[in-house]
Amino acid sequence: MNVIETYNLCKYYPNKKALDDLNLEVPEGVIFGYLGPNGAGKTTTIRVLLNLAKPTKGSAVILGEDITKSRKYLRWIGYLPDVPNFYNYFTAKEYLVTLCEIIGVDKKRVDEVLEMVDLKNEKKRIGTFSRGMKQRLGVAQALLPNPKLLILDEPTSSLDPQGRKEILDLIVSFRGEKTVFFSTHILADVERVCDRVGILKDGRLLLNDTLGNIKKKFSRRIIRLEVDNPLRIVEQIRREDFVEEVLEENQNSLILKVRDLEMAQRRIPEIIVKEGLSLMHFEVLEPTLEDIFFEVIS
Numbered sequence: 001m002n003v004i005e006t007y008n009l010c011k012y013y014p015n016k017k018a019l020d021d022l023n024l025e026v027p028e029g030v031i032f033g034y035l036g037p038n039g040a041g042k043t044t045t046i047r048v049l050l051n052l053a054k055p056t057k058g059s060a061v062i063l064g065e066d067i068t069k070s071r072k073y074l075r076w077i078g079y080l081p082d083v084p085n086f087y088n089y090f091t092a093k094e095y096l097v098t099l100c101e102i103i104g105v106d107k108k109r110v111d112e113v114l115e116m117v118d119l120k121n122e123k124k125r126i127g128t129f130s131r132g133m134k135q136r137l138g139v140a141q142a143l144l145p146n147p148k149l150l151i152l153d154e155p156t157s158s159l160d161p162q163g164r165k166e167i168l169d170l171i172v173s174f175r176g177e178k179t180v181f182f183s184t185h186i187l188a189d190v191e192r193v194c195d196r197v198g199i200l201k202d203g204r205l206l207l208n209d210t211l212g213n214i215k216k217k218f219s220r221r222i223i224r225l226e227v228d229n230p231l232r233i234v235e236q237i238r239r240e241d242f243v244e245e246v247l248e249e250n251q252n253s254l255i256l257k258v259r260d261l262e263m264a265q266r267r268i269p270e271i272i273v274k275e276g277l278s279l280m281h282f283e284v285l286e287p288t289l290e291d292i293f294f295e296v297i298s
């Protein structure tokens with residue numbers, strides 16, 4: 001089942017198509033990374049999905065409800081905005097208890113969510129919190145209604161590596177239990193935690209698939225070999241059908257572009273052993289998400 005589905009969703013501003021025929025699918029239980037350069041339309045998507053902005057055309061179904069007809073689905077969504085605001089003179093607990101009163105959630109939930117974000121024993125006022133602690137508190141407030149879907153707008157962009165790790169670990173802990181939709185431009189974060197990825201540019205979705213499929217689709221089938229004397233086998237390797245091109249050759253390694261990866265994995269060790277050489281290292285050089293991102297958006 002898909003938790004989010006959009007159908008030709010458009011949001012036009014006077015001089016800008018912020019979303020242009022967006023057809024997005026986010027299956028239940030996945031961690032979905034929504035990637036795009038500045039101005040791609042990530043925040044606009046989130047605002048439309050949360051009923052904070054009206055679509056110009058098209059529709060969307062979230063948790064089975066048409067968002068243009070009902071607002072009940074909002075009850076099942078937890079949202080962390082890109083710049084969350086807090087009352088700095090409250091402690092985390094006082095702040096969340098106040099929110100519970102406003103949104104009608106049992107106050108018993110406060111200790112549960114503080115425990116999840118590791119702020120249960122934190123007695124300081126929010127004004128003295130680090131950015132990482134504030135972001136974790138932001139996730140805690142999003143968790144208060146025990147949402148099925150968490151929407152996080154650039155949750156790691158202002159954090160140092162430790163703060164980023166804490167938020168990413170938290171996101172990973174929801175895998176399978178909640179659907180997490182998070183927007184970001186930090187490709188390494190997506191690569192670390194996401195099951196599925198959507199790449200948006202100029203309001204259009206250029207790619208929407210699992211990380212595994214994306215990597216397969218963009219695989220460059222490039223192999224790096226370390227052998228004790230590669231120059232002795234390079235001509236034989238060049239003649240093999242599975243080899244498209246020898247990209248680099250030197251005293252201890254070869255870099256090959258191959259047509260058939262499986263055949264290369266079988267044949268190369270055979271050739272090396274037959275020549276009485278030793279294979280020290282065999283590596284398939286896969287493109288990083290960063291390589292793919294730039295290829296897709298360029």
Ligand SMILES: Nc1ncnc2c1ncn2[C@@H]1O[C@H](COP(=O)(O)OP(=O)(O)OP(=O)(O)O)[C@@H](O)[C@H]1O
Pocket residue numbers: 013014016017018036037038039040041042043044045
């Ligand atoms: N209220 C508005 N009025 C006019 N144009 C807007 C409005 N809100 C957004 N836009 C424009 O729509 C486009 C998409 O903006 P949006 O904030 O959704 O991008 P984004 O992908 O979230 O960018 P960033 O990563 O910089 O936050 C941008 O060109 C932006 O200037």
